[in-house]
Amino acid sequence: MRSTAESISAFGTPTVVHFGGAVLVSAIMSAPWPSLVPPSVALALCGLGGLGNSAIVIHRARSQTVYTPGWADWLWYVILPCSLYAALGLAALFLRTTTQVALFVIGGAALGLLLLGIHNAWDTVTYIVVGGSRGDTTKTE
Numbered sequence: 001m002r003s004t005a006e007s008i009s010a011f012g013t014p015t016v017v018h019f020g021g022a023v024l025v026s027a028i029m030s031a032p033w034p035s036l037v038p039p040s041v042a043l044a045l046c047g048l049g050g051l052g053n054s055a056i057v058i059h060r061a062r063s064q065t066v067y068t069p070g071w072a073d074w075l076w077y078v079i080l081p082c083s084l085y086a087a088l089g090l091a092a093l094f095l096r097t098t099t100q101v102a103l104f105v106i107g108g109a110a111l112g113l114l115l116l117g118i119h120n121a122w123d124t125v126t127y128i129v130v131g132g133s134r135g136d137t138t139k140t141e
Contacts, residue, residue, distance in 0.1 A: 007067050010060035012124045014077060017053050018117035021046060025088065025110040040095040043106060047089020054082045067127075076120055084112045 028042045058078055061069050069077070091105035 004064075004066050006060075006064040008124070008128070010057065010064045011067075011073070011077060011120070011127070013060075014053065014057045014081065015117050015120040015124060017050070018081065018113045018120065021050055021085075022110045022113040022117065025106065025113070029106065029110075036096045036099065040092045043092035043095070044089050047085045047087075047092060050085030050088065051082060054078060054085065057081070076116065076123065080112070080116055084109045084116065 024046060025043065028039050028046070031039070033039050061073070061077060087105055088109040091102040091109065095102040095106075
């Protein structure tokens with residue numbers, strides 16, 4: 001059994017979204033906004049968009065038939081991303097009132113998305129090259 005578009009869509013596409021999310025948050029935070037309202041709205045939308053994407057990832061992971069996700073997959077592909085996007089959205093809401101703390105959370109979320117993308121890219125490539133080509137139905141960690 002080889003890797004299919006179905007399994008790559010379930011586990012590869014979120015990686016691109018996390019990298020894009022980290023870049024988008026960095027771009028938003030680098031712009032010279034006239035006040036904290038526009039970046040707060042933009043970051044809140046990023047957080048909501050990330051949570052929406054996580055719902056799609058859950059559906060795809062449960063629907064694909066090539067691979068049965070283990071606890072580590074649920075951690076790296078669902079729990080951690082949901083936590084980071086939720087933290088980003090909440091920090092965006094508090095950006096105007098507790099600016100310093102919110103900025104640290106936003107920076108941590110962007111870094112977390114970058115590191116998550118790196119881990120998941122490695123995990124997906126390892127699965128495709130090693131596990132998917134041998135006919136295994138378990139990913140390597």
